[in-house]
Amino acid sequence: MPGRSDSIPPFSFTLEGTEGSARAGTFLTPHGAVPTPAFMPVGTQGTVKTLTPDEVAALGGSMVLANTYHLFLRPGHDAVRELGGLHAFMRWDGPILTDSGGFQVFSLARINRVRDEGVEFQSHIDGSRHLFTPERVMEIQRALGADVVMAFDECPPGGADRDTVTRANHRTLLWLERCRDRFRALAEGSPGPDQALFPVLQGNVFDDLRLQQARDVLGMGEWVGLAIGGLSVGESKEDMWRTLEVMDGALPPGSPRYLMGVGYPADLLRAVARGCDLFDCVAPTRNARHGTVWIRDEGQVNLKHARFKLDTRALDPECDCYTCRRFDRAYLRHLSVAGEWLGHRLLTIHNLRFLVSMAGEARARILDGSFEGWTREWLERYEGSGAQDPVPGAA
Amino acid sequence: MPGRSDSIPPFSFTLEGTEGSARAGTFLTPHGAVPTPAFMPVGTQGTVKTLTPDEVAALGGSMVLANTYHLFLRPGHDAVRELGGLHAFMRWDGPILTDSGGFQVFSLARINRVRDEGVEFQSHIDGSRHLFTPERVMEIQRALGADVVMAFDECPPGGADRDTVTRANHRTLLWLERCRDRFRALAEGSPGPDQALFPVLQGNVFDDLRLQQARDVLGMGEWVGLAIGGLSVGESKEDMWRTLEVMDGALPPGSPRYLMGVGYPADLLRAVARGCDLFDCVAPTRNARHGTVWIRDEGQVNLKHARFKLDTRALDPECDCYTCRRFDRAYLRHLSVAGEWLGHRLLTIHNLRFLVSMAGEARARILDGSFEGWTREWLERYEGSGAQDPVPGAA
Numbered sequence: 001m002p003g004r005s006d007s008i009p010p011f012s013f014t015l016e017g018t019e020g021s022a023r024a025g026t027f028l029t030p031h032g033a034v035p036t037p038a039f040m041p042v043g044t045q046g047t048v049k050t051l052t053p054d055e056v057a058a059l060g061g062s063m064v065l066a067n068t069y070h071l072f073l074r075p076g077h078d079a080v081r082e083l084g085g086l087h088a089f090m091r092w093d094g095p096i097l098t099d100s101g102g103f104q105v106f107s108l109a110r111i112n113r114v115r116d117e118g119v120e121f122q123s124h125i126d127g128s129r130h131l132f133t134p135e136r137v138m139e140i141q142r143a144l145g146a147d148v149v150m151a152f153d154e155c156p157p158g159g160a161d162r163d164t165v166t167r168a169n170h171r172t173l174l175w176l177e178r179c180r181d182r183f184r185a186l187a188e189g190s191p192g193p194d195q196a197l198f199p200v201l202q203g204n205v206f207d208d209l210r211l212q213q214a215r216d217v218l219g220m221g222e223w224v225g226l227a228i229g230g231l232s233v234g235e236s237k238e239d240m241w242r243t244l245e246v247m248d249g250a251l252p253p254g255s256p257r258y259l260m261g262v263g264y265p266a267d268l269l270r271a272v273a274r275g276c277d278l279f280d281c282v283a284p285t286r287n288a289r290h291g292t293v294w295i296r297d298e299g300q301v302n303l304k305h306a307r308f309k310l311d312t313r314a315l316d317p318e319c320d321c322y323t324c325r326r327f328d329r330a331y332l333r334h335l336s337v338a339g340e341w342l343g344h345r346l347l348t349i350h351n352l353r354f355l356v357s358m359a360g361e362a363r364a365r366i367l368d369g370s371f372e373g374w375t376r377e378w379l380e381r382y383e384g385s386g387a388q389d390p391v392p393g394a395a
Numbered sequence: 396m397p398g399r400s401d402s403i404p405p406f407s408f409t410l411e412g413t414e415g416s417a418r419a420g421t422f423l424t425p426h427g428a429v430p431t432p433a434f435m436p437v438g439t440q441g442t443v444k445t446l447t448p449d450e451v452a453a454l455g456g457s458m459v460l461a462n463t464y465h466l467f468l469r470p471g472h473d474a475v476r477e478l479g480g481l482h483a484f485m486r487w488d489g490p491i492l493t494d495s496g497g498f499q500v501f502s503l504a505r506i507n508r509v510r511d512e513g514v515e516f517q518s519h520i521d522g523s524r525h526l527f528t529p530e531r532v533m534e535i536q537r538a539l540g541a542d543v544v545m546a547f548d549e550c551p552p553g554g555a556d557r558d559t560v561t562r563a564n565h566r567t568l569l570w571l572e573r574c575r576d577r578f579r580a581l582a583e584g585s586p587g588p589d590q591a592l593f594p595v596l597q598g599n600v601f602d603d604l605r606l607q608q609a610r611d612v613l614g615m616g617e618w619v620g621l622a623i624g625g626l627s628v629g630e631s632k633e634d635m636w637r638t639l640e641v642m643d644g645a646l647p648p649g650s651p652r653y654l655m656g657v658g659y660p661a662d663l664l665r666a667v668a669r670g671c672d673l674f675d676c677v678a679p680t681r682n683a684r685h686g687t688v689w690i691r692d693e694g695q696v697n698l699k700h701a702r703f704k705l706d707t708r709a710l711d712p713e714c715d716c717y718t719c720r721r722f723d724r725a726y727l728r729h730l731s732v733a734g735e736w737l738g739h740r741l742l743t744i745h746n747l748r749f750l751v752s753m754a755g756e757a758r759a760r761i762l763d764g765s766f767e768g769w770t771r772e773w774l775e776r777y778e779g780s781g782a783q784d785p786v787p788g789a790a
Contacts, residue, residue, distance in 0.1 A: 046729065074729065326449075326486060330470075334441065342445060345445070
């Protein structure tokens with residue numbers, strides 16, 4: 001987590017190795033390097049739930065995500081700016097990415113009206129009315145000051161028909177143009193490229209719409225990185241993997257690719273195999289809250305089960321996280337069953353470390369050329385002997 | 396937090412200095428020394444809420460309290476015994492005290508019947524029926540394995556009349572005799588005095604009943620330490636201070652005195668001035684949950700107040716805790732307002748450190764003879780210029 005230097009270094013992405021479609025790289029930001037593939041812990045309200053920034057760093061988190069919608073409502077982007085920006089506010093000196101708030105506006109808030117101008121919505125906290133336009137979202141993210149900011153896009157719900165997706169793609173492009181222009185205007189006079197704008201590629205599971213959207217977005221500017229949106233919204237796994245393979249062929253190799261909202265361990269590994277570099281998901285924290293954990297040899301497990309009551313083994317004997325080194329399953333189960341916050345916290349540490357170290361090991365395997373075999377073995381072990389979904393290229 | 400040695404050292408209490416009624420001592424247990432006065436963090440369900448045992452040790456906690464009623468219900472005392480006892484279970488190698496569960500049975504559970512035999516109650520979790528007798532409570536606490544175990548007593552509600560208190564005192568004595576006998580029988584064959592039984596002195600705010608109860612209890616055995624119960628249950632502060640002064644004159648100087656359920660910072664200091672050595676209270680953790688914190692120069696403050704929104708000062712500039720060294724008020728306020736667990740956790744660290752370090756400073760002041768003046772200044776600063784309640788002896 002190197003600190004910001006006096007002269008802000010530019011953003012860069014260096015591809016250090018590939019194996020099939022899988023990529024190992026380094027994404028450099030003004031607040032430090034992100035070795036990829038990387039899972040980004042989610043800090044919705046400016047905090048990775050239950051954890052201190054020191055703990056996030058200790059478990060290997062390199063870049064964290066924060067949420068524009070939530071921070072706009074509380075404490076307000078102006079307050080965050082006055083307090084020195086998100087890095088100073090939350091005491092995280094490493095890279096930060098803020099989402100555009102679009103997903104939350106469509107899923108959490110009460111929508112009053114969506115039109116080309118923007119989205120009118122009511123806060124889920126106090127019902128107050130607000131308008132998010134592409135320009136406004138750029139201004140808010142400028143005030144928050146993350147390294148990577150996301151374009152305001154329209155993500156149609158899972159299962160949307162072709163016409164709906166076509167219209168959303170069109171609006172996403174229209175908004176991207178406005179985001180780009182406002183982003184550039186706001187950056188003028190800045191001492192260096194202190195923020196990068198990532199567009200979001202939509203298109204749901206329609207291959208031709210995905211390809212068209214990619215061409216249109218790529219024609220609209222030089223992007224530091226690209227995000228794949230509109231997946232993990234209820235489509236089948238087969239549709240998701242095929243779509244990622246289509247995107248892999250359509251995106252330039254020199255940009256990091258952020259797959260939004262993924263994921264669960266096996267999904268993350270399969271997406272790495274299909275050329276994705278950056279990931280985020282609330283699953284590690286949310287599952288921890290309900291006592292659900294990931295174990296290399298056992299897959300996904302709910303610790304509240306009675307069989308763990310007297311189990312004095314480490315949660316995952318192969319894990320090097322604080323939770324696995326310090327406590328046993330019996331105690332962690334007790335904390336979960338009793339609804340104790342410490343349980344939520346300790347299981348969050350484990351689940352995050354699980355994804356972060358898995359992405360790190362995938363990286364090492366790509367670099368030494370053993371990714372394919374390692375992935376097959378890993379999935380077989382984690383999912384049981386009948387791993388449903390072989391890795392592409394693992395002929 | 397020295398570990399347990401092969402030959403279990405006996406319990407001892409060494410009085411190292413006094414100033415007026417205030418006492419500085421060292422209470423030695425099989426799991427290490429407790430420098431007194433000391434505040435004991437409360438770990439109701441085998442966890443100091445939101446904190447790891449490493450954090451409790453880092454903030455200076457020497458002895459923690461756990462709850463017999465809660466651990467009996469979940470995970471069950473037999474499970475804790477099978478898992479190696481409470482120290483191993485919760486990964487706390489320092490001294491532990493378990494309460495008797497009496498207070499919780501009377502306040503949390505649905506009481507079915509109280510008689511001389513014991514108390515029949517229904518679990519607040521699942522409505523299951525149980526009977527706590529003095530003997531049973533000794534057996535449960537033996538299984539839990541804390542260093543200090545508490546006698547099962549009857550604590551009448553605040554404002555109880557003289558007859559009710561007289562009857563409760565009588566029953567408390569009857570139960571103490573049975574606790575003592577069962578405790579002795581259970582300890583037979585043990586390699587050393589690995590547990591100490593503290594009786595609870597009742598009597599509410601009736602001076603003569605307090606004195607009678609003290610005489611009766613002291614006549615019933617050689618006690619390693621003594622607990623003062625039945626205070627902090629709604630009586631006036633004047634009644635509490637007078638009762639403590641009465642007790643101070645009636646209790647032997649060579650035993651540590653544990654004032655149950657106190658407290659808040661100023662109360663703790665005033666109780667130290669009246670000869671109390673050990674304290675516990677859920678206030679630090681519970682207040683933290685609601686954003687309420689203690690600050691040396693400002694007293695008790697609710698951080699959610701809008702005036703802290705852009706306040707970049709440390710929570711308490713004189714505090715050495717992790718929270719105060721690492722974060723500012725604006726961020727801590729944001730966490731509290733947004734209902735984030737990290738807020739609860741960081742404020743818990745601060746509030747606990749506040750009491751623990753205050754008890755530590757009181758100890759140093761007693762030893763160097765400056766306790767009286769320091770206390771007066773401390774209270775004036777904390778409570779504002781109009782400190783309501785001067786310390787006794789501070790003529």
